Amino acid sequence: MERLRQRADFLAAAAGVRAPATGFVLQVRGRGDDGPPRFGFTASRKVGTAVERNRARRRLRDVVRRTDAADVATGHDYVLVARRAALSLPFDRLVAEFRSALRRVADKRRTGETGARAHRVRGAGKTDGTASARPARRAQG
């Protein structure tokens, strides 16, 4: 997994498409090339103390690591902004939320529209039933 390091990259992603969830807010920006996707993680002071911020960032990092491939587009930067719930939510729930958020973001980018379509997309994310199938396939490879 390639990580975002420069402050400018984070600022650019913040201006892109966003998809809120209980545990985090996902922000995506197309870079305009076809390199590998990159990920950044942010946990502000609002999340809690230094210990809690580190823990939130590490959990989100592993959420991304276990999801990989499929819904992630090449040539895009993804930033996960941690919320306080990222500390207490069950891990499986976070993984499901991340898949849902990825799908919503992809829809938004395809239609070029935001706002009105978000309701339908959020409903589609809840019916996602492939949560347990993906890690199993990973184990074979």
Add this chain to the structure above:
RNA sequence: UCAGUCGGCCGGACGGCCGCUGCGGCAAGGGCCGAAAGGCCGCCGGAGAGGAAAGUCCGGGCUCCUUGGACAUGCGGUGCCGGAUAACGUCCGGCGGGGGAAACCCCAGGGAAAGUGCCACAGAGAACAGACCGCCGUCCCGCCUCGGGCGGGCGGCAAGGGUGAAACGGUGCGGUAAGAGCGCACCGCGCCUCCGGCAACGGAGGCGGCACGGCAAACCCCACCGGGAGCAAAACCGAAUAGGGGCGGCAGGAGCCGCAAGGCUCAGGUCGAUGUCCAGACCCGCCGCCCGGGUAGGUUGCUCGAGACGCCGAGCAAUCGGCGUCCUAGAGGAAUGGCCGUCACGCGCGGGACCUUUGCCGGUUCCGCGCCCUACAGAACCCGGCUUACAGGCCGGCUGAUACA
């Protein structure tokens, strides 16, 4: 065993799957990103948060700044004595004062006879203090139920009451009209001498009749210490763009001066919604190359150090010396983890057995289920301290009580 007190230590364990960071070794040829500097990509091995990593309150190392140094002034800090230390406001050992039955704990603990200032309220009186109640008189006046009493005047008194944080030292005896260091003894206080101690200070003796209230976290005085900023310090490498300097090539209307270089004048272009005129400001060339400063960015600084552990020695101790062994996190939108299982510890609920009891309560142990699945908390240049936070647990010293021997 219980109660208290002081000090030290630990602060989950094991395993599975999947990851991260840097180090060492092996490979050494290539690929990718970038304009460059530089970065990333392979396999194996071992390593990877704390006692406070925290607050950023003191003290240092290190780096840069004032050209460098000295002194003075100002400002800030510290404040019993001795020792430890690189240094400290830290630590150790003492001294003095206060608390406790004791172990032990607490103290911002220099100077108030260098000066200035403040001491509210209450109270009669508060800093060369003071008669409100009261006590006393062989003094004077008046009245009466007349060897006495009452009231008033004059005078004496700081013992008692009352106020206050504090009232010209306390207790006792003598003394007196009543009283008072007025006199005496003891205690306190001040001064002097001697003795003990490196010293803070302690002890003894003598003298003084008591003067010298408190506040210096009020100004101040005295002694000692301190230049400022901080790793986003700082060093090196180094784009794009704008601007600076230099070199070369090409272009350069008209007139005048000049051999020439060049100079002057008139033209030329840009500026306001547009055009003309006037005034003003600016440009007064274009292209290529080179140089230096410097921003983004990159690399270094970055972990071998007042280092850790063990043994021996010195010292009451803080600590110091010697010898041996070891290398023990180095990130940078920030690695040191995520998920799961088993176990331990703790807490709660239910049940069984045993001890105790009339019984309840209580204690021990076993089983099952549930909870927390750990508290406080995450290195950010590095050390020495201080302060604050902390579930639970372990060990030891000392004091007191009880039991046994």
